Amino acid sequence: MSDRPAHTGEITLPDQDDKDNHLTGLNRSLSVLAIIFPHVLPDVFRELLSTYEGESCLHIAVDQLLKHQDAWVKGRWRTAASDPKDEINSSQGNQLLVAAEDEFRRDSYKWATRAMLREEFKSLSKSKIEGVLAEENYCYTRARPTLQRIVSKSWRNSINSFFLRWRKPAEPPSQDHWMMVWPKDGVKAKTTPILRETGDAELDMELHRTVLAPFLEKIKQERETKDWETSLVMNEAEAQVAGAIYECECCFSDTTFEQMATCTTGDHVICFRCIWHAASEALFGQSWGRNIDHARGQIKCLAATSADSCDGCIPQSIARRAIRQCKGGKEALAKLESRLAAEALLEARQRLINCPFCSYAEIDELYIPPSTIRYRLKTTDPITTLFLLTLLLTLLPLLLLYTLITRSPLFSHLPKPTALLFTSLTRLSHAHHFPRRFQCRSPTCYLPSCLACHKRWLDPHICHESASLSLRTTIEAARTAALKRTCPRCGLAFIKASGCNKMTCTCGYIMCYVCREGLGDEKKSGEGYRHFCQHFRLNGGECRECERCDLYKGEDDEVVAKRAAARAEKEWREKEGMVGVEGLGGPMEEKAKRMWYTGDWTLQGFVDWWIDGVLVC
Template identity: 40%
Template sequence: MGLSGLLGAAGDRTTKSKSIASTGTASLPSKVTQERALPEHIADEAHLKPLDPEPPDLRELNACLDALAVVFPDVQIEVFREMFASFSGESRLELVADALLKNRVSWVKGRWRAAAKDGHTGETLVPRKEMFRSPEYKQAAKSLAWHEFKGLSRSTINAVLAESNYSYLDARQTLVDLSSKSWRFTISSLFLRRKPVSATEAENHPLVIWKSTGQGSIVPTLKSTGNAELDRELFDALIRPLTERARADREAKDHQLAVKLNNAEAEEADGLIECACCFTESTFEEFTACNAHGHMICFKCVQHSITEAVFGQGWQRSIDKETGTLRCPAVDSEECQGCIPQDHMHRAMLEERNGAEILHKLDQRLADHSLVSSNLPLIRCPFCAYAEVDDIYLPVGETDLRLKVDNIISLIFILGVVCCFPVLFFLLLLSSVIAIIASSKETFGDRLITGFRAALVHRRRRRRGLRFTCQNPECQRASCLSCHKAWVDMHVCNESSLVALRTQVEQAMSMAVKRVCPRCNTSFVKTAGCNKLTCPCGYKMCYVCRKDIGGSGDGPDVGYRHFCEHFRPEGDPRKCTQCNKCNLWESENTDEVLRKAKEEAERKWMETEQRQLSRAEKAFLETGLASQPSTRAVDTVLRKGRLPTLPEFCDMVLEVVLV
């Protein structure tokens, strides 16, 4: 239904465009003139071409990716793209979803999506670089990579681009690593006197060309690739950081020069003012005054005082927490009780490079002080300083607590409590008398009431849910109120980090040994045999260097002629000492590669969690089985093998008795 509607709409647009072309051809020259007017080298965002609308079939495929990412949030987008290439017809979305529901493991093959390290959930489920690319974008990316990495074969470049979904910026790191190992690239670099390609430098990128402005300065420009989408990605990654850094440096130098000239003119006119804190002289524009005795304080002293208060030991002495202002730092015989107004504080701090961040930290500390002083229960975001009042309450329709008698255990427990009530009342009375005699501050009855109140809060917490969403506009991350970890769908406390670790290990091991066919984008791994691989689509490639070894004729890189032809025993993986060709039987020691990938993933996880793996966690990584945390208070108490504490007993009573 949706596909037919899109096709119908596309047909209507095609008919409409034809009618416009037949009746209004006068508008075409202006459009052609506008496209020709765009420069070949892009120096500003205004020089970028507008993005062309996606074709209907490509838009439909990307919409299907969004739908599958919502239904299967734990599966990588690469799996969806591969499955769409395997299915055809108008019902591909339904076929792919049905296949994943029936046999997800065989399709995913360990390519599970790991939870974000920062827990951020505001981003789109399908990033732009994971979507289907247009043929024009793919061709532009391949042409760009061919031009930069001339020492690598085109088939190798195509294979690496296919592994990265033709994202040039993501594939460039792998291409740089391959080019550094290529003897052809080394020889060409020596003859052409070309520097080795680096993955981090933006100033020396082949596409970045520095051009003169005609005013004694040079600006970075981007050589157009011919594709508007790729030009915009490269501009954002290469040119924009350079221009923003140059603009910031230029503004800082201009400000310093303006201050220097202003001070020189004020000194000539004898108009300098002395600071009451550091006793240096400066112009009137660089001063503020306290609201008590009018002490003149320079902006430098205001900046130093606020920075010391926020990051040092001057918080109690320098900040008035009731008004959120800076106490007067003037050096006087008697301590001044005045303060620096907030607007003057902001003006002084904003003249510093990171003054806005320091003011933000100051506001956070003031807000935190106010929340703590209110003595209200708080919920804090584990990823930032945001906090809000814990507003746990009973819903309007459920203000009355209802008993639960739907099973034998509950009924027996209720009858036991009723029968034991006189005994409990006598014990409470006896403990109160003993506490009064012993002059105790808290009786057993008070402790019991406090325990039941805490148990009621725990019960309401469980009924409300454990998902907490931060309302900080710069954060907006979801976390768990119980384990304080990042919230993901199907969240299980105390197990989510292990699941994320196992997913990261499987993903790292898969990425270490897999290859991708650049023709049909099928992922595969060699388990045995020689290094001449043939894809089901007919594409032939070398497993070692990823080069295309298909085709016909007597070329040196066609078929088995691509590999070393010197005599060696079959299956000998050693490197040939007489030539530099790939070994037909060379093996990269899959076990060693997988072991290193696993150790690297575990090392990164342990650095993030700041702890070591326990024996049970290592067993979970090997078997995939972990004990599910019990959600019933009765099971939790009984499994501990000891008498329950008073809070645990109160939780157990409320769980068994109340609905």
Template identity: 40%
Template sequence: MGASSGRRGSFKSSRSKPSRRSPDVSPSRSRHLASSSPEYLFDESQLQPPAQPPPDVQDLNQNLERLAALFPDIQVEVFREMLASFSEESRLFIITDKLLKNPGEFVKGRRRANDHAGSDANTLVSRTDAFRTAEYKRAVRALAAQEFKGLLSRSSIDAVLSEYNYSYLDARQTLVDLSSKTWKFTISSFLFRRKPVTSAEAETHPLIIWKSADDGSMVPTIKATGSSELDRELFEELIIPLKEREQLLREERDRAMAVSLLTEDAEAQEAMFECTCCYSDAIFEEITTCTAEGHIVCFNCVRHSITEAVFGQGWQRSIEKETGALRCPAVASVECASCISPEHIRRAMQAEKNGDEIIRKLDQRLAEHGLLSSGLPLIRCPFCTYAEVDDLYIPASARRPRIRVSNIPNIVVIFICLILSPLSVPILILALAFAILSLNYSFRAYVSRRLGAAVMRYQRRRRGLRFNCQNPACKRSSCISCSKAWVDVHVCHESSLVALRTQVEQAMSMAIKRVCPRCSTSFVKTAGCNKLTCPCGYKMCYVCRKNIGTPNEGYQHFCQHFRPEGDGRQCGECSKCNLWEAENTEEILRKAKMEAEQKWRESERRELSDAEKAYLEDGVGRFCRDKGLGRLLPGGKVPSIDEVCDLIIEALFV
């Protein structure tokens, strides 16, 4: 079973039919919805505040936060499983001790990647990873049982929900995939023309029920589930995006109507103005003038000029970098040297569909130009456009390294030993060659640059490599040296292959794992038949996840027709699960591996080299450790020039 592809997949409920037309959603008209259906939620004011979790759930979630802070590189589901397995007394200390002494026994490839793109850096445990209350679980089970009634057994639904920690919107895609393969769905789709729905359109989502208001408009609603937390999740994921989109559409329609009315009135009064750029007529509210000559320019020309400057080839020609103004685009015999003010630019861009985004891009390019023009050395956030002046380059705060006096006697002793040793001749030859090369200015400049860079890296390590972005939309921490996300304990210049291997192992593990709905233990079938027995005693089918621990189930759940042992083909005489049916594990793992590698390529913006591919295949970097001098050197490789310079600086300076 592949991991869920998100919250786009859906399955049409037999209890509701979405409208084929795109309905008019209006928050102002939603209050006119008939009061005869109070169980349908259409407004945020109807949502109840989330109830306080029971003390045991609060304690579990607090322990979850503590463990996530202690072991930030381990997935939260590992802590959740261990907390559910141990008794309440001293379980936090027991789990911490086990993870410190033998992490491989519990983690098994379930580690987090170093770079969490798109995740909230301030949140250790997300809402979908936290422990759920019994009320929330009952509401999720009831919702799934209602939607997939007659298609999946309750035990199969419980098993899938357990795999996703009862996050219903995440588990729906797997439930849809399982239900579409059953013989019940095949019969119902043939007799009742029931179609599988995997719609990405919010209007046709089966959990949304369209209700008619008194004014004839259609209002999207969701049926109350009995859990205030689940109601709020469904409302935020399904209803609010529809309302926000309709709000934007309504504003665009209102503005277009206002411009149309003003244009008709201005044409009737002969109060139109001619644009000196495109020579079209415009109303007074849709024009601006340049600061000196007073050329009239319509907002359409302003919008076109700004868009071309930001995304096209008009940056140098159209933008005044010092003030951020737009050079006058009026067509005249002599080019106008005046500008259109930034205030009028923002006013013109308000009517553009993506006007705020274009203005933001314009401000970024102006800020970038100002930073480059200043000539100051900058430190940049690798995850956004934020930059600040590097304080190490400011004379007031720069601290030059001092000679390490305590190391001078040691260096002198080492030098005398080298002179008296059999290696003295090669050393003298190297020293003479270095002295001769030092007469060359280019060589001296090269050595000076290398040593200067080593001194700067040394100062950087003394100051600290952690860089905290101050952009409110980012707020992520990174390493100044290697530009990777900062994770304690940070190893600078650590190969990104570790992150790739972690992502691949995680994706392959998630693709074939199952979760026991009784004790929440994760496991993977490596061999044997499809009758799985959890250590807690729960028995389930690996194919459909149904509970087969009842006396009437067991092996009777599987096909009883004669077949050779290990034959995984589908039976032609019945539709029961095959005891020996095996998923194409190699194909599933290959697909998961390819998806993880593709995400890594997009984040790293490069391809794997042959040596890196060999590293991933054998698990160790033997390709660089078994050659020549690498056997005698620490780390198994010849040090680079930068590493030699760093060693010299660290040995001589403090």
């Protein structure tokens, strides 16, 4: 393996065009495999295409995955998108099945990434950095956090942290990326940083996207916030000198004209602080009915000086401006508008289709002629059907009593039994005829969902898929990823089942399984077993004379796998809303259990449950 220093210009090779064409063909084959096998991670495809070279490598890879999928995948299944932006793009149908970080990398990108990481992590060996890069497909953004964790566990970092704890630094340490440079204009440094060139345009763009752009956006927001606060102070000082100060009729404080609002009647003036406090108390407190006018969807007048209650409201445009300029105002304004829209839809008493991930809803405009609908008894589970029919006969006197009660003028607001039955039958027919895929149109969500099981739609979608099977697949993938190692030379992924920590790949590359450091080659004299501890230890305990890796004992694989499995299960339960649920079954079964155990049920929900268990459309 030859080292190549960082370059400042373009890298040119004699057969660069042939390599670029070959790389383009491999990435095209990678995309084809991702389309055919959408639930398999791209690591498997790269391993297959690297193993079977030639013009027919794609056909061989497809054949191998169709015949021996479990042997090649080994738990490396695609569970869900890790980036929320990727989720939004995938729901819109614009996401590439293979991200740029998972494609085959160019040699110039590898050399530039390798040189940057070696310069940053000088305390780590080259083979250890190479091992991490091979595991992360030579992606700088993914490999750098792993190397930072490895460095933080080293003895040098522990000693430095111990001494730095007792020494007070002269100035706080800089949190900037080490590739970020602040150029100087003469003696004074400029306020906008730049990134050093890496020698590869692709890596430069990646660093600009992940490092420089977020940093500049943060600086811009901080400057805008500071300028806004300074402008408010200056405006208030000038208004006091000019005598242009107004008194708020809610909190009786003096405020400038630009920070005041007038109610719709024109009789009272309210400052922006009171408007923000009223909206915050309505959203997060107990004053929703007191501060919000439901008919007009506006904040009520907050004046305390009027003898009678004012019928005016704060204009919507001014209320938005007052809420938006406060800290956390954008989120509060979005939540306020969402709640107002939800209550307006509920008061409209329309048939709605709700997004299970946010408050977005649409009116169900599907019309099915009644003459085309045919209902019949469900015969797939006769015992359940017989039980529900018996339950109806048992509750028949209560049903007749409820019918008489709803005819009384005092209880006219209660839903009629015929309306409940008709709504349930309509929902049953809609569930059968309506397209199951629902696309949310909210700009903050935009996730597709299934109308039958209310889960996120992932092609190919299987309704009511067992939650325990999904959890088991997620845990298996997490355990495999935690124990996986990748050969830096040939890219083969492997997991140690037994034996010592000196791992020899089929290509001849030797590495330490614990620290990933290369140990030379079988055909050449290398470090080999000298990398491991050579001291005698009583009863196989820890060595107190050196810090070398143990030949047989290292990081407990079972502990690592359990830790990764516990983390994956926690994330899965939070994402699926299954926190605290024991004995996972099917999604619909769990939904019914939650409804009865927590008391979260309605009369319409009970009728829907009975109709769904007795009839089919």
